[in-house]
Amino acid sequence: MNKLNNMKKSTKVDFATYLGVIIAFIVITVLMNNGTLGRKQVGLLVPACCYVVMAVSLNLTVGILGELSLGHAGFMSVGAFSGVIAAMSLAEAIPFEPLRLAIAMVAGAVCAGIAGVIVGVPVLRLRGDYLAIVTLAFGEIIKDLINCLIVGHDSEGLHIIFNFKGLKTVDDLGLLPGGNVIIKGAQGATGTDTIASFTAGVVLILITLFVVLNLIHSRTGRAVMAIRDNRIAAESVGINITKYKLIAFVTSATLAGAAGALYGLNYSSLQATKFNFNTSILVLVFVVLGGLGNIWGSIVAAIVLYVLPEALRSVADLRMLVYAIVLILVMLATNSPKMKAVLSRVIPRKKGDEVNE
């Protein structure tokens, strides 16, 4: 107990975050085995895990690095499709599903990481809104490029063609008999084995938390936050701006790729248009409502905001309208000075909070 008291506040919060995820996992598993959760609720679990990882990883870019990224779904997309390709082409070589899922997630993460480097090097030279629009542009480009991809697999290995003019079809792959098509251009990946599992999702969340939290508390993380708080001051004390920005950005992209692979393997069919600008925005909303730089906030926001529209299905037509109104009201309530004054009168604040104002 004494040891617990001696820990830094941030360490305590981190432990509580890990513990919370594990407890949530145990509770949900018990509920699943009980049969309390219906098929619909169980179906939400894996995507919810993916969005949690997406939110935590985007928080690294937006909250810790302080750069607004509007193309995070692009990395998820790269991860999803490379993960699907890896899983489908290894289907015969590795029949053991969890191992295949892990390899697919690693493949997704690596590909998204490479995409992160390609995007990050030019993008991170820009600042503010210009950076935001360029990440948006890259997200759309990635989506369009994947839409042109036709990939098949047979005993000779992978066949990939790039459908630049929209004239080629699956037949152009020249697959041997027994081969299967993995990605069919604009139709996306079809007939994917759904090998994603909730356990894998939770493991991925824990790995993400481990990576992100350790990064934040390391020397690298402090350098990244120094750049966020004052770029010029950070540069003048000898911090290599490009290097640390790139580290944070690529880590974020890599984790998004792993989440994408898990997401892709949760559905038997998946189109690249799923990962458009709106998905990036959705994840950004999770991050901002959870609190910039606040990791457990991102987790809670992602879960609540992902489950909320699904829970509102009873009022089907109104649900997105309600979602929009809730979003606006929450932003007004937490950011408007007038509302803050009203809130602070209703809820007495702790002394420590005043300092942060």
Add this chain to the structure above:
Amino acid sequence: MEFLSYLISGISLGSVYAIIALGYTMVYGIAKMLNFAHGDVIMIGGYISFCAMSYLNFPGWLALILAMVVCTALGVVIEGLAYRPLREATSLAVLITAIGVSYFLQNSALLIWGATPKVFSPIVEGTQNIGGLSVSNISLLTMAACIVIMVVLTLFTSKTKMGKAMRACSEDKGAAQLMGINVNRTISTTFAIGSALAAVAGVLMCSAYPTLMPTTGSMPGIKAFTAAVFGGIGSIPGAFLGGILLGIIEALAKAYLSTQLSNSIVFAVLIIVLLVRPAGLLGKYVPEKV
């Protein structure tokens, strides 16, 4: 000849982008916020004029004016309810609120008009034959409207009192207030102008590409934002130039390179331009002071 007709369709499309981008850039220049709901105001403008023409049998010009009036009111209301309380908040908070407003408008439209696309009847019909090229009247109208709007806006911001107040606010809100400028009213006026332009763009766009859905506005909104950044956000001639160039690039890419990748090519050009000129084509580069 073929090239010329592609070029003209590009300029016509670019004029629509330019009109939207002008609204974007005015709002950005003064309120320093990315108004993601701008694209959805275009869509609302389209629906209003659609209803006016098909249910009330209004002539095209009257429908356009009605759409402008409704969108202007809508813009002012949105600004007053959602953005004004956040004047002092971080830009990210305002951005998320704008996204909320965008969802709100899209889903309201979905509830009111349904998801089935409406077929919009153009406000002007027919084509003109210019030197062997047939150009639709709506293209000509769009180009003319774009040039007129650009000139009027430039004159407005440089000559009138309100225009000067706008420039003062965009320079320094605090100082402007000390000089007796009503900052809130100036920003409201900017939103009103931006939304009226969005309505014009909506009607012209739907006349040229006659399908109308609740999501009609989002892609042109993003493209116009790209155009505004391309030309240097905050600059009126920049938005005009950016819009026209974007339209031409898109039309030519569609015609000669790839239909599927035309959006990607537009975005790729944007990225290259921003890497060479980080503040856009006509944007001012402001060095950071320490």
